[in-house]
Amino acid sequence: MEQQNYSLKQDPEYTPRPNKKSIIKKFRGSQKLQKYLFVYSCLLLPILFYFGIRIIPTLFTFNVGFRDWNLLSTGAQPFVGFENYLTLFKDEVFIKSLLNTGVYIVLGVVGQLLFGIIVALLLHKINRFVGLFRVIYFIPYVTSIVAISWVFQWILMGNGIINDVLVNLGIPPQPFLNSPDQAIYVIIAAMIWQAIGFQMVLFLAGLENIPDMLYEASEIDGATPWQKFWHVTFPLLNPTIVFSAVIGTITFIQVSFTQVINMSVDGSGGPLNSTLSVVVYIYQLAFQQFDMGLASAATVILFLFIMALTIFQMKVLTKKFDY
Amino acid sequence: MVRKWQLALLGVLLLVLLAACSGDEENAGSETEGSEESGDEAVETEEENEITLEYWQYSFDSKVKLMDDLIAEFEEANPGIKVKQTNFPYDQYNEQVATQVPAGKGPDVINLFYGWVPTYVDAGYLQPLPQDAFPHEQIEDEFFPLVEATKMDGEYWTIPTAVRTLALFYNKDLFEEAGLDPNSPPETWEELEDYAVQLTKTDGDRLEQSGMAWEPAQQGHQWLRDGLTIQAGGQVLGEDRKEVVWGDDPAGLEAFKYWLSFPTDLGTSEQGFFTDDVTAFITGKAAMNVDGSFRIGSLQSDAPDLNYAVAPLPGKEAKSTNSSFWTNGITDGVEGEKLEAATKFLEFLTTKDVMEQWIEATGELPAKEEVAMQDKYVDDEIYGPFIESLPFANAHFFIDEAKERELVVDAANRVLMEGAEPEDAFNQLVESTQELYDEYWSDK
CATH class of the missing domain: 1.10.3720.10 (MetI-like)
Incomplete structure (x- = not known):
């Protein structure tokens, strides 16, 4: 924390602002926020991929398990419970x-x-x-x-x-x-x-x-x-x-x-x-x-x-x- | 400075992300639309009136090559129709077909094993053959009666080019070695037993040469159902195909016991002997085997020096053998001009000329009586016995080929491995087969 504040103060572009700041300004002002956002968006990409090919099909399996689902049939797949x-x-x-x-x-x-x-x-x-x-x-x-x-x-x-x-x-x-x-x-x-x-x-x-x-x-x-x-x-x-x-x-x-x-x-x-x-x-x-x-x-x-x-x-x- | 660079990268990343998400949806949308339309597209585009038919069959070298030639011939005779052949390995065939259905893709004309047809009909995957092109009387008149195995709900759903029958393959060299005449193969049950015993060699407890290859999971279950049971005077299924009457007549049990006597009382056979019956016969470790005409091709290529001959299956009260076939059907949803083209293609595949090319290239027998019963085939040393068997051949109506095979294999194993009484194992087999049929017919 301290280090962070210290580095912020060292930043040549850093200028003290009044207390009331808009979100964007706050965001622009905070290197910490930007850093996290950057890291999270980098992590998000593989997660989205993982969601698409793993989690969603897995959840879909639960759905199929409750239905009378013939693979060859193009007709309806009625819900049959347990x-x-x-x-x-x-x-x-x-x-x-x-x-x-x-x-x-x-x-x-x-x-x-x-x-x-x-x-x-x-x-x-x-x-x-x-x-x-x-x-x-x-x-x-x-x-x-x-x-x-x-x-x-x-x-x-x-x-x-x-x-x-x-x-x-x-x-x-x-x-x-x-x-x-x-x-x-x-x-x-x-x-x-x-x-x-x-x-x-x-x-x-x-x-x-x-x-x-x-x-x-x-x-x-x-x-x-x-x-x-x-x-x-x-x-x-x-x-x-x-x-x-x-x-x-x-x-x-x-x-x-x-x-x-x-x-x-x-x-x-x-x-x-x-x-x-x-x-x-x-x-x-x-x-x-x-x-x-x-x-x-x-x-x-x-x-x-x-x-x-x-x-x-x-x-x-x-x-x-x-x- | 660093901050601006990071901000820029962040912005780009977010944009990419957004684009990726929305792109996904668009792609997904266009893909499903595309597949729904693909059928019509093929009709409308490409010079306005060119029709492309998708034909699927399993990968079997000689059939694939022949089909390529036949397609070229068909396209020449029918300008404006193109046929595209797609192949999948036998093991994955059903799986491949099944996984294409939810994607809305698939063949217009499909080649299926006859035992799978009820499952496909049941799922609404096929449409009945158009009656104007294939009138029932004509099919029943021209084709061998075994094609009725895919007649359901009063409709013919598929029509084969060729059929196969089971017969007795025997090794002439091993016959001579055992002092048997290689020109007089066994003709009755007793003779078959006798020959099998004479052709067997053992070393203590272990079988060194099997007189009679015996593999329930291969053709063994077919031999039992359509061969031995009917030969003994029994039937597996009632007329309505709903009742399993296998156990009603003592002939059923008699056939089951006779079948099992080879690995038990006679000691001439062993399940899994040299891994399977075909390997054992090819390597000369088994003297006789019940196998189909489809084996001729692989015997020629894998064992060109094997000195073997073929004879119709030994009989008892009656003669009977099993037959099976791969058969072509039109999938549900094919309509209009495309249906006409598909019908034309099926008509072409059932002409005399194609059937004659088929037997030459693949060893499978013509499905039409008039074509099969020509002298050149009946008198052929190898094909003759198979053709001869056609008039008394039966194709069991399967509702689930894999399951029914498994039940027979399990019944045999109960006797062989768990020491169950043949009566009990047989009754259980009949009972569980009936359960399978009851389940199938319950929602009809």
């Missing part, structure tokens, strides 16, 4: 897809955080070939999901290489993607494998930020490696973990589309809907059955689901640690 939502909650397939999405998120996110931390800790300890290992672990993340999915499908098929190994070890061949009990876990494993690289990078950055002196201090206090991890590394990684968990959850919901489409035996969440995720089901509702109303209602439910989950994660996982 009928779409009721239909969805009576729909066994939708419930199944919600449960599956829960499984995808819980196992997938926990799995990728766990493996991400392990790989990052290991890489943090070594001094040689660090770059090479980082590249190796990161490559899956930048490889095409479709290609990876098909490679997995081929390795895991009845006459595939993994079953060859199993048979040679005396274990009966497994159906993997052909089994309603195993398929979802196989897909989750492939997704985790692909996401490790990304998590590793985040955790490596997190680990770099922990000052060495904390470890030195704990060493002097006689802490075991496990105590060092649990009482120093883990709490200080907390912000990274929260960020990873939130981002991981959201991306998991998104990528459970490509993987499911390409890895499930029938290409649409089979066998017996055991791998169907909500996003795949939304796609089927919208573009195979052309029922935009149902699809939008399902999208709204997914939206609320993600929002609740994110708030939950932020509240529960975020803790302040000061050392």
Whole structure:
């Protein structure tokens, strides 16, 4: 404040004015106001764009969810209230897809955080070939999901290489993607494998930020490696973990589309809907059955689901640690 | 000084902002107007009387190329009419069509899979074929009866150039290897079982060579519905297409059990064997497969050395096979001169000459009996069995092709993966199919 006033007074054009000033004059006189206006109008442009392509369509989805909306029809789209939502909650397939999405998120996110931390800790300890290992672990993340999915499908098929190994070890061949009990876990494993690289990078950055002196201090206090991890590394990684968990959850919901489409035996969440995720089901509702109303209602439910989950994660996982 | 510069920039920015906002509205306005008018515009402008027809079909190389040639031929014979072809990949076809509708854009003549037609009719996307150009008696007289699958509410909504049937593909080399005569393919259910067992090789629990490829999500569900069920003396749908009568006759269950015996009792087949039936057959890992005439083209290009032959589907009480087709319809809202042009184009696409070009280029069979039953096709080694099957071919009336396929796949998986009794799985299949039909007809 003071600085501002000071600079104003230094301005050669500045002249003291009487108390009664018009808005324009006030505006012209105040560099502070002008500055804010400039900054806000610069920020406004991306916001308008964002409104146009994100917020408005999102709000429109809520509207569509309350209507009987056939995508192919050019006729009226009557308002039907909560009928779409009721239909969805009576729909066994939708419930199944919600449960599956829960499984995808819980196992997938926990799995990728766990493996991400392990790989990052290991890489943090070594001094040689660090770059090479980082590249190796990161490559899956930048490889095409479709290609990876098909490679997995081929390795895991009845006459595939993994079953060859199993048979040679005396274990009966497994159906993997052909089994309603195993398929979802196989897909989750492939997704985790692909996401490790990304998590590793985040955790490596997190680990770099922990000052060495904390470890030195704990060493002097006689802490075991496990105590060092649990009482120093883990709490200080907390912000990274929260960020990873939130981002991981959201991306998991998104990528459970490509993987499911390409890895499930029938290409649409089979066998017996055991791998169907909500996003795949939304796609089927919208573009195979052309029922935009149902699809939008399902999208709204997914939206609320993600929002609740994110708030939950932020509240529960975020803790302040000061050392 | 700095302040003035900032002020100027601010002013410019605000102006740009305002312009952008108002510009948006204007653009949006003109865009919708434009699209509403685009149809008429095409008629009125461009030398006053030139009409441009939008034709959409899915991307299938041989069909796209042939259609380009046919369009050139059509345009030459009909000056003043231009046809523009647009293609989308099969997987995204419905999605692409659907997303263009709200934008008010789209084709005038559209090529659809027959199983999708009810959904499109239901949504009011198509208009009935004009009766003066396509009288019902004439269609029923000239075309194979299976085109009735897209007859709804007493109207024909689409008309195909070509149709396809399912038949038995078999690998001659593997027949000889197993000591079977490659010139006498199986003709009955018992023979098919017998052959499949003899053609199967296993290594312990694992299948090494499948005697009979078996994939419900591919042609398997069609083989069950229009092949096996009718062969056993049953029917899937009642006359009115509202009642699912699949379970009324014991033949339905008999066919279902026979179908499932390949991956279960006989142990000749496995779902997902070498990813799918087509891959397994092409790579010589499956000795027999039920597939359509549309496969001939890809077999020629992907496996030119494969020594295979084709035979009509083995039958039981009766002969029957499944047929399916891609079919052309005129979209709702096409009227006046444009409708006349669209009708002319459809008439052209159903001439004998086009049908003959079509079978040469794509392997799909002529939809008119008189064209298909010519000696040159009936006696053809590869096309012959498919043509032979046409008179007893059935095209199931789908109300939702994807859903109905899924129900059959699920029924099979319940038996194969969850150990359900075939009776229970079959009854559930009939019941859920009926539910689907009830839902469809409830608001008619």
